Amino acid sequence: MPLPVRDVVGILADNLRLRGSVLPIPARRATAWARDLGIPRGGETVLYTGQMYQLIPYIERLVRLEQRLGDSPLARFSGVARRANRLVNGVAFVARPGASERAEYDRVPANVARLLQKAGVAFGYLYEDDLYSGALAHDLGADEAVAAHARRVVGILRKHGVREVITIDPHTTTMLRTVYPKLVEGYDVRVRSYLEVLAECGLPVGVPLSGTVAIHDSCVYARYEGIVDEPRRLLGSVGLTVAEPENAGQWTWCCGGPAESLFPTTAAAIAGKRVEQLRAVAPDCVTMCPICLVNLRKAANGTMRLRDISDHLLDAVAERGVSAAHVGGQTQ
Amino acid sequence: MSVLATAGMIRQLEAIGPFDAEACMNCGVCSAACPLGIDLLPRRLFRYALLGLGDRIHDASGPIFSCLLCRACEASCPAGVHITENVRVLRHWLLQEGS
Ligand code: SF4
Ligand code: SF4
Numbered sequence: 001m002p003l004p005v006r007d008v009v010g011i012l013a014d015n016l017r018l019r020g021s022v023l024p025i026p027a028r029r030a031t032a033w034a035r036d037l038g039i040p041r042g043g044e045t046v047l048y049t050g051q052m053y054q055l056i057p058y059i060e061r062l063v064r065l066e067q068r069l070g071d072s073p074l075a076r077f078s079g080v081a082r083r084a085n086r087l088v089n090g091v092a093f094v095a096r097p098g099a100s101e102r103a104e105y106d107r108v109p110a111n112v113a114r115l116l117q118k119a120g121v122a123f124g125y126l127y128e129d130d131l132y133s134g135a136l137a138h139d140l141g142a143d144e145a146v147a148a149h150a151r152r153v154v155g156i157l158r159k160h161g162v163r164e165v166i167t168i169d170p171h172t173t174t175m176l177r178t179v180y181p182k183l184v185e186g187y188d189v190r191v192r193s194y195l196e197v198l199a200e201c202g203l204p205v206g207v208p209l210s211g212t213v214a215i216h217d218s219c220v221y222a223r224y225e226g227i228v229d230e231p232r233r234l235l236g237s238v239g240l241t242v243a244e245p246e247n248a249g250q251w252t253w254c255c256g257g258p259a260e261s262l263f264p265t266t267a268a269a270i271a272g273k274r275v276e277q278l279r280a281v282a283p284d285c286v287t288m289c290p291i292c293l294v295n296l297r298k299a300a301n302g303t304m305r306l307r308d309i310s311d312h313l314l315d316a317v318a319e320r321g322v323s324a325a326h327v328g329g330q331t332q
Numbered sequence: 333m334s335v336l337a338t339a340g341m342i343r344q345l346e347a348i349g350p351f352d353a354e355a356c357m358n359c360g361v362c363s364a365a366c367p368l369g370i371d372l373l374p375r376r377l378f379r380y381a382l383l384g385l386g387d388r389i390h391d392a393s394g395p396i397f398s399c400l401l402c403r404a405c406e407a408s409c410p411a412g413v414h415i416t417e418n419v420r421v422l423r424h425w426l427l428q429e430g431s
Pocket of ligand 1: 357
């Protein structure tokens with residue numbers, strides 16, 4: 001196998017085992033989004049972020065570094081890096097995104113919390129106990145580390161008396177809902193995506209939006225968790241017209257993101273093809289996964305507007321409604 | 333060309349997790365649906381595993397780790413093979429084996 005794969009997986013598994021996340025970031029960073037939102041600590045129902053959106057700026061920094069190192073002689077020292085990482089948290093040294101990068105992705109969990117609050121859903125948050133789910137390590141086959149981590153997360157949920165979890169991204173949803181029951185005996189926490197929760201209870205729409213958005217389904221939501229109708233119902237309920245690209249719903253086309261850290265050229269080609277499919281039906285696109293969002297934004301390179309679904313939904317429940325054409329300014 | 337068979341490979345894989353490669357009919361629909369195209373051929377990987385060709389699995393470690401786990405293949409597979417779970421099992425086996 002190409003050398004870095006084992007060492008990269010080893011570093012991720014070590015981090016999960018030793019520090020509770022594949023990319024350990026300080027708890028104050030992972031929970032910064034919740035400041036000023038007045039979310040109670042704990043409770044029977046909690047919003048569980050799994051740190052996915054908060055981690056994206058750090059992952060991006062690491063991927064850029066990895067791409068610079070990839071072809072250099074330093075790549076040969078990945079084994080040394082793994083041994084050093086066991087002693088010192090390497091992420092804390094090499095990945096330091098700026099405040100604006102962090103704010104761009106911290107906005108999504110804050111959006112979701114506001115949407116749930118406006119919809120009248122009662123929930124708490126575990127703050128520093130809201131741990132990463134282990135999704136990436138699971139995908140890469142680091143099963144022992146993931147099983148131990150799942151037991152740790154479930155122990156925390158039990159300690160807080162959590163009976164229902166509301167998730168905000170597809171990867172954390174499938175880990176907590178579909179993978180953990182196979183790994184932890186007696187695990188019986190109810191897990192729903194906030195899209196399912198909001199589609200069921202409805203959103204209090206302030207001023208309806210107008211415009212058309214191309215929808216990019218997450219592979220994991222659509223094909224692992226069967227979440228296809230909910231985002232469409234929600235977007236329709238706030239007044240947006242959903243444009244279906246080639247390969248939509250159950251037949252969605254991957255954003256390429258899962259290959260990005262190990263095979264960036266492949267990932268970029270797949271994302272580029274997807275951007276073409278999306279751009280063919282509308283200049284504004286809605287995503288529902290942090291990995292899709294960052295990967296498609298990079299591939300689009302400013303040629304279309306890509307926003308998280310929570311941005312659109314929050315526009316509609318805000319006091320002043322705006323059309324999709326006006327709100328799609330984020331083009332990075 | 334000579335190949336090296338890995339004794340008891342299928343048992344090793346099944347010990348890691350559910351591995352249903354024997355259900356594969358070798359039809360190729362998965363490869364047609366795959367965004368990675370011919371870089372990743374699940375049916376060929378599954379043959380290697382069933383035949384115990386561990387060295388061939390090692391040689392294919394790049395494609396195995398590049399799989400997106402997107403399940404576009406599974407959505408089309410007429411035999412209902414759990415392709416992504418099989419890929420995860422092969423990854424785990426490669427990590428255990430070393431290179
Ligand atoms: S689509 Fe299914 S049955 Fe056909 S080759 Fe692929 S895994 Fe085998
Ligand atoms: S899960 Fe892997 S093999 Fe199947 S379509 Fe996606 S990338 Fe191809």
